Amino acid sequence: xxxxxxxxxxxxxxxxxxxxxxxxxxxxxxxxxxxxxxxxxxxxxxxxxxxxxxxxxxxxxxxxxxxxxxxxxxxxxxxxxxxxxxxxxxxxxxxxxxxxxxxxxxxxxxxxxxxxxxxxxxxxxxxxxxxxxxxxxxxxxxxxxxxxxxxxxxxxxxxxxxxxxxxxxxxxxxxxxxxxxxxxxxxxxxxxxxxxxxxxxxxxxxxxxxxxxxxxxxxxxxxxxxxxxxxxxxxxxxxxxxxxxxxxxxxxxxxxxxxxxxxxxxxxxxxxxxxxxxxxxxxxxxxxxxxxxxxxxxxxxxxxxxxxxxxxxxxxxxxxxxxxxxxxxxxxxxxxxxxxxxxxxxxxxxxxxxxxxxxxxx
Amino acid sequence: xxxxxxxxxxxxxxxxxxxxxxxxxxxxxxxxxxxxxxxxxxxxxxxxxxxxxxxxxxxxxxxxxxxxxxxxxxxxxxxxxxxxxxxxxxxxxxxxxxxxxxxxxxxxxxxxxxxxxxxxxxxxxxxxxxxxxxxxxxxxxxxxxxxxxxxxxxxxxxxxxxxxxxxxxxxxxxxxxxxxxxxxxxxxxxxxxxxxxxxxxxxxxxxxxxxxxxxxxxxxxxxxxxxxxxxxxxxxxxxxxxxxxxxxxxxxxxxxxxxxxxxxxxxxxxxxxxxxxxxxxxxxxxxxxxxxxxxxxxxxxxxxxxxxxx
Ligand SMILES: Nc1ncnc2c1ncn2[C@@H]1O[C@H](COP(=O)(O)OP(=O)(O)OP(=O)(O)O)[C@@H](O)[C@H]1O
Ligand SMILES: [Mg+2]
Numbered sequence: 134x135x136x137x138x139x140x141x142x143x144x145x146x147x148x149x150x151x152x153x154x155x156x157x158x159x160x161x162x163x164x165x166x167x168x169x170x171x172x173x174x175x176x177x178x179x180x181x182x183x184x185x186x187x188x189x190x191x192x193x194x195x196x197x198x199x200x201x202x203x204x205x206x207x208x209x210x211x212x213x214x215x216x217x218x219x220x221x222x223x224x225x226x227x228x229x230x231x232x233x234x235x236x237x238x239x240x241x242x243x244x245x246x247x248x249x250x251x252x253x254x255x256x257x258x259x260x261x262x263x264x265x266x267x268x269x270x271x272x273x274x275x276x277x278x279x280x281x282x283x284x285x286x287x288x289x290x291x292x293x294x295x296x297x298x299x300x301x302x303x304x305x306x307x308x309x310x311x312x313x314x315x316x317x318x319x320x321x322x323x324x325x326x327x328x329x330x331x332x333x334x335x336x337x338x339x340x341x342x343x344x345x346x347x348x349x350x351x352x353x354x355x356x357x358x359x360x361x362x363x364x365x366x367x368x369x370x371x372x373x374x375x376x377x378x379x380x381x382x383x384x385x386x387x388x389x390x391x392x393x394x395x396x397x398x399x400x401x402x403x404x405x406x407x408x409x410x411x412x413x414x415x416x417x418x419x420x421x422x423x424x425x426x427x428x429x430x431x432x433x434x435x436x437x438x439x440x441x442x443x444x445x446x447x448x449x450x451x452x453x454x455x456x457x458x459x460x461x462x463x464x465x466x467x468x469x470x471x472x473x474x475x476x477x478x479x480x481x482x483x484x485x486x487x488x489x490x491x492x493x494x495x
Numbered sequence: 496x497x498x499x500x501x502x503x504x505x506x507x508x509x510x511x512x513x514x515x516x517x518x519x520x521x522x523x524x525x526x527x528x529x530x531x532x533x534x535x536x537x538x539x540x541x542x543x544x545x546x547x548x549x550x551x552x553x554x555x556x557x558x559x560x561x562x563x564x565x566x567x568x569x570x571x572x573x574x575x576x577x578x579x580x581x582x583x584x585x586x587x588x589x590x591x592x593x594x595x596x597x598x599x600x601x602x603x604x605x606x607x608x609x610x611x612x613x614x615x616x617x618x619x620x621x622x623x624x625x626x627x628x629x630x631x632x633x634x635x636x637x638x639x640x641x642x643x644x645x646x647x648x649x650x651x652x653x654x655x656x657x658x659x660x661x662x663x664x665x666x667x668x669x670x671x672x673x674x675x676x677x678x679x680x681x682x683x684x685x686x687x688x689x690x691x692x693x694x695x696x697x698x699x700x701x702x703x704x705x706x707x708x709x710x711x712x713x714x715x716x717x718x719x720x721x722x723x724x725x726x727x728x729x730x731x732x733x734x735x736x737x738x739x740x741x742x743x744x745x746x747x748x749x750x751x752x753x754x755x756x757x758x759x760x761x762x763x764x765x766x767x768x769x770x771x772x773x774x775x776x777x778x779x780x781x782x783x784x785x786x787x788x789x790x791x792x793x794x795x796x797x798x799x800x801x802x803x804x805x
Contacts, residue, residue, distance in 0.1 A: 139604035147592040150628075331588040336644070339552045339582040340605040341574060494555050495515075 136342050140350035148358060157319070158362040162312040163369055169308070169430050170301050170374075180260055182268070183211035183219075183228040190236025196250070196275065196286070197231075205267045220253055220293045224300075226261040227254040229268060239285055252290040255299065265290050301374045302461050307429030309363050309460075310453035313391045314420055316359050321399030322416045324351065325490075326409035334492040344492045352396055352483075359392045378460035383468045387459065390472070390479040391452045395420075397483030404489045429453045448478050505530045505652055505683050506551070511560035513546050513707075520546045522707040523560075528685065528700070530651075533678055535694040536687040537792065538704035544687035545585050547704075548656050551685070552582050565651060578606060581650035585657050585687075587641040591630035595621055598629055599643050606648040619643045619673055635666025642673050652683045659693060671697060691792030703796060710799050715792060720761070722798050723790030728757040728768050730775070730782045737780035744774055759787070 148154045182200065186193050201208045216228040230251040238248040252268055254261040265288075272286045279285065328334050337347065370376045378384075399416055406412040424430070426440045427449035433441055444450045455471030458464040506528040513521040521543040528534045536544045549555045551562055553573045562569045564576050589598045596612060603609040616625055619639045624632065632640065638658055645653050655674065659667040674697055677684050688694055694701050695715045703711040703718070711718055732753050733741075741748060741755055745767070749756040759767050768787070775782055 136605050139601060143590065143593055143597060143601050146597065147590055150592045331591075332584055332586050333588055333590065335549075335554060335584045336582065336587065336589060336602075338554050339577060339580070339584070340602060341577050341607070342605045493553075494549070 137350045181207045187233040188235040192236035227264045247285040249287045306456035317395035318399040321396040325403035326412045384459040393483040394479035397486035400486030507563040532699040533684040535698035537694045542704040543707040581645035581653040583641040583655045603647040722795040730755040732783035734781040
């Protein structure tokens with residue numbers, strides 16, 4: 134027992150001393166999250182204001198032009214779009230509806246009754262509130278010009294019921310899954326091939342420590358490290374993006390079994406590819422494409438059909454969707470199905486990996 | 496074979512053979528090692544030294560033969576054997592991002608009973624380097640850490656596979672001293688090397704290994720006496736008539752440029768030497784320098800195999 138605890142203690146020390154590990158485990162997931170968040174989340178550029186002008190009168194036209202002339206917004210005509218749905222899905226941050234009777238009300242009433250425009254916004258988008266206030270100010274300016282102080286254009290702003298995810302919500306579990314995969318697979322294949330090639334295994338195998346004990350210790354260390362790195366990513370996401378995923382038994386089991394799955398894969402590769410670099414490359418050749426085809430960065434439905442087939446056979450798909458269901462959408466039923474798939478593949482790969490692992494040479 | 500006192504043998508290797516596929520790396524070798532001696536395997540690259548040691552360390556499986564360590568058959572008592580031996584593998588390495596102290600402590604904790612880590616550090620004069628990361632150590636220091644780690648379980652037998660290969664002369668001396676120190680502490684040391692001076696300086700018993708076979712065994716002195724081909728008298732920078740005179744009297748001498756080399760037969764080397772000198776004296780011939788070159792294990796190896804050692 135003390136052999137295992139000693140190995141755990143010192144493998145932690147080693148991991149934290151090597152700056153490269155810190156980068157890959159703690160910084161890289163965050164970089165990936167921000168990078169993909171802003172590249173693919175760019176469609177929901179939150180200073181763009183989509184509008185539907187159901188009135189089409191000179192009055193509404195003038196109003197829209199004044200919005201455009203502020204220079205603070207990019208205006209996009211969303212006449213034929215389902216803006217409500219797009220907002221819900223997090224694809225856009227704000228939209229404006231000018232009702233059909235807008236011009237009519239202003240003209241007919243001669244300014245005695247007010248016409249409303251409707252603003253819808255997603256408050257989780259950082260700049261959506263700014264867009265709302267720009268619209269408000271333009272309306273005020275209009276009011277001043279036309280009547281002094283009487284308010285005849287009112288802005289009804291409504292926080293949209295964004296039960297739907299925005300892209301960052303979608304992305305977060307994907308990034309967590311990628312982190313689990315790359316940490317588990319790379320750490321296990323890297324550690325094994327490196328210690329084997331520089332001769333540390335030869336030394337270890339002359340001591341009472343058995344290779345099974347060593348693997349057990351390393352998988353414990355790895356799991357704790359993975360959980361730590363996910364915790365850091367989650368903490369930062371909650372600070373910066375106000376995302377608050379649920380942490381529950383299913384998501385924890387997914388993390389643990391996902392780690393075992395990809396560690397098992399890494400161990401298996403290391404057992405058959407003896408050269409350090411070739412083994413790392415073999416793992417990379419498989420895990421790198423999986424990052425993109427497994428519904429981690431882009432929803433599987435949005436991918437071309439042939440990639441959807443790849444997604445079906447990629448374990449990472451089930452890991453990221455399981456995490457998404459359990460942590461973000463709260464869809465426990467789906468999460469449990471994904472967990473079962475991960476558990477089966479995980480037990481097989483980890484079992485095969487550890488069964489074929491031995492540092493005794495022939 | 497010599498009859499040995501069986502109770503004194505800590506290692507007994509009988510008819511050991513190791514095949515890698517069809518290739519025979521170690522071919523039917525047998526030897527015994529007595530308690531407290533430094534036993535050296537001397538041989539060139541690829542002789543089978545590491546293969547043999549690693550089989551004894553339970554790191555590799557043997558193909559044929561039996562090995563008993565401290566009376567235990569290594570195939571049936573692997574764990575017991577591991578607890579009683581200490582190993583410095585060839586091209587030794589441990590955890591690069593741990594310090595000297597941490598690495599030694601790591602291995603100490605692997606054994607149910609182990610010696611105090613600080614005592615070991617002091618014994619191998621590593622106190623100053625205690626907090627240095629292993630990856631930042633020089634080759635000689637790494638080897639010393641390796642020896643310290645080989646001693647964490649206070650083993651009765653220590654295996655050192657090429658402990659000084661690649662070290663500078665000062666670092667070699669330091670490692671040699673550490674090995675001598677082991678002997679004074681009553682440890683049995685199994686050493687492999689391809690340096691004859693190392694084997695000569697350290698070993699009580701030497702086995703010369705070549706192509707997987709033991710081709711000679713004995714103390715360094717025995718080997719030199721039996722296989723060295725005797726000492727050589729060297730007369731340097733001799734005049735032409737000196738060479739002519741000597742070759743008349745001692746026809747099997749060798750002339751190399753202006754130097755004359757005379758092999759001294761073991762039985763009457765002195766007689767041969769005085770004969771040569773008297774010729775020079777009598778005829779007042781000119782030679783600048785005389786000396787006797789002793790044979791080394793290098794010559795032993797050369798004579799046995801026709802090959803150079805390294
Ligand atoms: N795992 C292996 N598979 C196949 N052949 C091997 C293996 N290990 C060693 N050999 C071969 O067995 C022979 C003996 O190798 P070994 O390492 O025992 O030699 P050595 O005496 O230790 O040499 P060196 O001085 O270079 O360390 C060599 O020809 C080597 O190529
Ligand atoms: Mg060797």
